[in-house]
Amino acid sequence: MKRNAYANIGLAVLAIVVLACLPLVVKKDSILNLLILVLLYVVLASSWNILGGYAGQSNLGHAAFFGIGSLVTRLLWILGWPFAACMAAGVASAIALALLIGFPAFKLRGVYFAIGTLALAQILNVTVGNLLPEMSYNPALADYQIVPRYYLFLALAVMTIAAASAVVHSRLGLGMKAVRFQEDAAESLGVSAFKHKLVALIFSASFAGLAGGAFAYYHVSYYLNMPFGPAWTFDPMMMAYIGGAGTVVGPIIGSVFFVLIKELLVLHVGEYHLVIFGTLFILVVLFLPGGLVEAWEKTRTALQRWTRARPRGPVATDTR
Amino acid sequence: MLESVSQTLILGILVGALYALVALGLSLVFGVTKFLNVAHGELLMFGGYASFWVFSLLGIDPFLTIPTTLIALTLIGAIVYQLFFVRMVKLPEETKIKNTLLVGFGLSVILQNLALRFWSADDRGITASYSGVAFTVLGVRFPLVRLASLLTALIFLLALHLFLRKTYTGKAIRATVQDWEAATLMGIDIQRVYFLAFVLGAALAGVAGTLVAVNYSIEPSMGLNWTLKALIVMVLGGLGSITGTLVGGLLLGLTESVTSLLLSSNYREVVGLVLFVLILIFRPQGLFGTKEA
Numbered sequence: 001m002k003r004n005a006y007a008n009i010g011l012a013v014l015a016i017v018v019l020a021c022l023p024l025v026v027k028k029d030s031i032l033n034l035l036i037l038v039l040l041y042v043v044l045a046s047s048w049n050i051l052g053g054y055a056g057q058s059n060l061g062h063a064a065f066f067g068i069g070s071l072v073t074r075l076l077w078i079l080g081w082p083f084a085a086c087m088a089a090g091v092a093s094a095i096a097l098a099l100l101i102g103f104p105a106f107k108l109r110g111v112y113f114a115i116g117t118l119a120l121a122q123i124l125n126v127t128v129g130n131l132l133p134e135m136s137y138n139p140a141l142a143d144y145q146i147v148p149r150y151y152l153f154l155a156l157a158v159m160t161i162a163a164a165s166a167v168v169h170s171r172l173g174l175g176m177k178a179v180r181f182q183e184d185a186a187e188s189l190g191v192s193a194f195k196h197k198l199v200a201l202i203f204s205a206s207f208a209g210l211a212g213g214a215f216a217y218y219h220v221s222y223y224l225n226m227p228f229g230p231a232w233t234f235d236p237m238m239m240a241y242i243g244g245a246g247t248v249v250g251p252i253i254g255s256v257f258f259v260l261i262k263e264l265l266v267l268h269v270g271e272y273h274l275v276i277f278g279t280l281f282i283l284v285v286l287f288l289p290g291g292l293v294e295a296w297e298k299t300r301t302a303l304q305r306w307t308r309a310r311p312r313g314p315v316a317t318d319t320r
Numbered sequence: 321m322l323e324s325v326s327q328t329l330i331l332g333i334l335v336g337a338l339y340a341l342v343a344l345g346l347s348l349v350f351g352v353t354k355f356l357n358v359a360h361g362e363l364l365m366f367g368g369y370a371s372f373w374v375f376s377l378l379g380i381d382p383f384l385t386i387p388t389t390l391i392a393l394t395l396i397g398a399i400v401y402q403l404f405f406v407r408m409v410k411l412p413e414e415t416k417i418k419n420t421l422l423v424g425f426g427l428s429v430i431l432q433n434l435a436l437r438f439w440s441a442d443d444r445g446i447t448a449s450y451s452g453v454a455f456t457v458l459g460v461r462f463p464l465v466r467l468a469s470l471l472t473a474l475i476f477l478l479a480l481h482l483f484l485r486k487t488y489t490g491k492a493i494r495a496t497v498q499d500w501e502a503a504t505l506m507g508i509d510i511q512r513v514y515f516l517a518f519v520l521g522a523a524l525a526g527v528a529g530t531l532v533a534v535n536y537s538i539e540p541s542m543g544l545n546w547t548l549k550a551l552i553v554m555v556l557g558g559l560g561s562i563t564g565t566l567v568g569g570l571l572l573g574l575t576e577s578v579t580s581l582l583l584s585s586n587y588r589e590v591v592g593l594v595l596f597v598l599i600l601i602f603r604p605q606g607l608f609g610t611k612e613a
Contacts, residue, residue: 058418104601111356111417115551116600119593122548126593130586230544234425241422272437278429285422286407 012161019154023147032150036218038259039153040211044236045243045251046160047207052237053246054173055200056180060233061101061117064124065094065205067228069212071128074224077216078139087213094209095202102198121233129225137221149218156214160207165248167203176200180246238281244293253292323459328581329574334466336573338531340566341473342546343553344480345524347565350554351497352517355405356417358424360550361543362431363522367393367529368538369439375446382446382534383468389526397522400427401515409514428543435540445537469531476527480520481562493517545589552596 023032048062073090077083101120108116138144167173175196178186183193212227236251239258244250258277265273284291346360357363370392371385404423408416453464484490495503496513504510532538532546549572557568575595576588583591 058421104597107601111414111421112600114418114421115356116597119548119551119596119600122544123590123593123597126586126590130584130590234429238426238429272433274433275430275437278426278433281429282404282423282426285419285426286404 016154016158020151023150029146032146034259034263036146036150036153038255039150039157040215041236041239041255041258042157042252043153043160043207043211043214044232045239045255046157046164046248047204047211048233048236049240049245049247049251050164050167050207051197051200051204053240053250054168054180055176055197056246057197057200058111058114058237059117059201059204060114060237061119061121062204062208062236063228063230063232064101064117064121065097065208066212066215066232067121067124067128067225068097069094069209070216070227071132071212071224073213074136074216078136080139083217087210087217090213090216091206091209094205094212098201098205099198102201106194106197106201118230118233121228121230125225125228125230128228129223132224134224135221136224138219141220144220149214152214152217156207156210159210161248161252163203163207168248172196172199177246238277240291242277242280242284242291244291245289247290247293250291250293257292324581326458326460328577330460330462331466332574332577333570334463334470334573335535335577336570337470337473337566338528338535338569339549339553339572340557340569341476341524341531342528343550343557343565343569344477344562345521345528346547346550347554347557347561348480348524349518349521351561352493353405353409353514354413354416355408355420355518356424357405357427357518357521358421358547359400359427359431359543360424360521360525361545361547362428362435363393363396363525364529364532364546365435365538365540365543366396366431367526368533368542369435369444369529370526371530372444372446372533372538382448382530383472386472386527386530389530390523393526393529394519394523397519398515400522401518405518406511406515409511428547432540432543439540441540443537443539444533446533448534465534469535472527472531476524477562477566480524484562489516548589548593548596552592555596555599 019035022035026032044062044066048059051057051059052062069090071090072093073086076086076089081089101117105113105116105120167176175186175191176199178189178191179193179196186196187193215227235258236255239254240251241254242257243252243254258273261276262273265276288295290297342364345363346357349355349357349360367389370389371382374380374385374388375382404427405420408419408423411419448465450464455462455464455467482490484494492503492508493513493516495506495508496510500510503513528546529538532542553565553568553572555568556571557564557566572592572595575591579585579588579591
């Protein structure tokens with residue numbers, strides 16, 4: 001187990017180093033844009049996964065946090081604030097929204113929570129569209145460079161994954177898991193379901209808010225209510241599920257897979273990627289609740305069993 | 321002033337009956353099977369397109385396209401049920417609701433993008449020869465198309481009511497709602513009842529789609545909005561009761577039209593959703609919560 005953990009950390013460091021060196025080698029903007037998309041989805045899917053996967057509360061309003069983060073960041077940035085302060089304000093507003101939503105929403109259980117959060121996100125989507133209907137242009141358009149944006153997204157993705165894995169391996173993560181499997185049993189053992197859900201929501205919302213800030217920094221022009229759109233909830237949710245909800249690597253695999261399928265299919269058969277992705281998502285929900293991670297683990301144990309079953313020299317009979 | 325108020329109320333009622341029909345299928349399916357099919361709005365969208373094509377190609381009256389739309393959506397409903405939903409019949413209730421919700425989302429993504437491929441993202445609407453016609457009674461306008469839609473919605477609400485009350489199959493469905501275990505012991509084939517309820521729900525979504533195409537317009541990404549409307553009506557009116565659904569639809573229609581009058585038509589949707597969230601928090605069983613179908 002210990003050796004496994006070191007191997008994972010080594011692999012992660014290697015991946016970060018490779019991704020960090022990439023802009024030195026790759027000069028094509030289109031490839032960097034594609035990687036930015038993957039990293040954005042990694043942040044969104046991983047942050048959705050903290051509440052939706054570990055704590056088991058299907059949040060269908062994740063776009064609200066992404067949206068508010070991008071909205072506040074962008075508006076303040078246009079006003080001329082230094083960008084770091086804008087992003088901090090963006091995260092703060094996402095957390096504020098999480099607290100505001102959290103108290104009433106966690107009175108709702110299961111499916112009511114899901115449709116309640118969906119409705120809340122739609123309320124914000126429509127209201128922002130009504131209040132601020134104009135197209136927003138990037139304030140730094142004159143000296144727009146993609147590389148710093150790439151590094152911002154990379155840093156965010158690393159932070160999100162690190163935070164997610166820290167949460168999973170903590171007491172807090174165990175509590176969330178308990179709430180996911182049996183809320184009543186968890187409560188009876190002194191694990192406060194409300195507290196764990198709220199902490200998960202705040203974690204989840206703050207990373208979505210950061211992603212929103214980075215999105216505001218990155219995008220050249222967009223309608224301010226666009227990041228509130230339901231696709232920013234559903235696509236990351238599907239990615240987390242297809243990769244493996246409730247695991248650290250699941251959302252990463254799901255995001256890479258999503259963008260890969262999208263790119264491959266756009267070249268060959270047009271916009272069918274969402275049809276295929278939707279089908280895969282349904283298949284995962286129906287037959288493979290652990291997603292691709294579970295599929296991989298199952299094949300690996302099957303392979304191990306198969307290799308162990310074959311006799312290898314003298315077999316120890318009695319171990320007592 | 322008085323005229324604009326009564327006009328608002330009349331429009332609210334006319335729209336409200338349509339909302340009730342939009343929610344009827346979802347409510348029936350949820351009441352009987354505990355499937356929360358959030359792809360309801362996408363089924364409605366397909367119904368709208370079915371009517372649109374029959375209307376455009378054959379040039380018949382839009383309300384006469386309803387039979388073909390019913391058939392088309394019955395088939396789509398049957399296929400979708402057999403492909404995906406049949407696998408979730410035996411799950412425990414809470415898991416069932418959650419998984420059908422997720423599968424519903426997957427399905428809505430699939431249907432939405434198929435529609436985009438087939439029919440492009442253009443807004444389409446059905447304009448009948450009498451679309452501009454309206455009666456004026458005491459200064460209040462009654463648009464003919466809206467009246468015909470109200471009538472259609474009421475016919476289907478009544479038909480479903482009679483079907484559930486008077487026929488043997490309808491009684492089997494109601495028995496399943498009350499207690500599926502007891503119903504099984506009485507020899508009711510639950511699998512068949514579920515299938516029937518689901519297909520009926522899809523067909524009702526189809527008719528609602530026809531009415532939406534006639535009164536508003538249709539496009540591939542419209543589904544979520546209508547699913548939300550159906551959910552709002554369902555929660556306003558209580559789960560699985562036809563009278564409740566009608567009341568819920570009228571409440572939503574009136575709320576929206578009053579909002580348009582007092583505030584702005586831009587906030588119609590928002591007020592419905594706010595109401596929805598408040599009811600979820602304070603009265604999760606709906607205003608008229610009953611278990612009877």
